[in-house]
Amino acid sequence: MHAKTGSMTGISSLSGFLMVKSGRLLVFAVMVDSYPASGSDLNRWQDDLLPAKY
Numbered sequence: 001m002h003a004k005t006g007s008m009t010g011i012s013s014l015s016g017f018l019m020v021k022s023g024r025l026l027v028f029a030v031m032v033d034s035y036p037a038s039g040s041d042l043n044r045w046q047d048d049l050l051p052a053k054y
Contacts, residue, residue, distance in 0.1 A: 001050065005043075010034055014046045018020075 012020035030049065031039030035042045 003049070003050070005046070007039070012042050012046070014049075 001016060001018035006013045011031070011033050012035065013029070013031045017025060019025055019026045032042060032046075032048060033035075039049060
């Protein structure tokens, strides 16, 4: 998996791609604006979206 985060005040994003076992390439992007919790909570939530194994 290859992913990159980006952030500005009140905005956070995570995007990237990964090759799954079947050989398919999956591309993803998550963009969050005006998140009501702390930045560390948001980072943890974004990390939890991605599987540990794929």
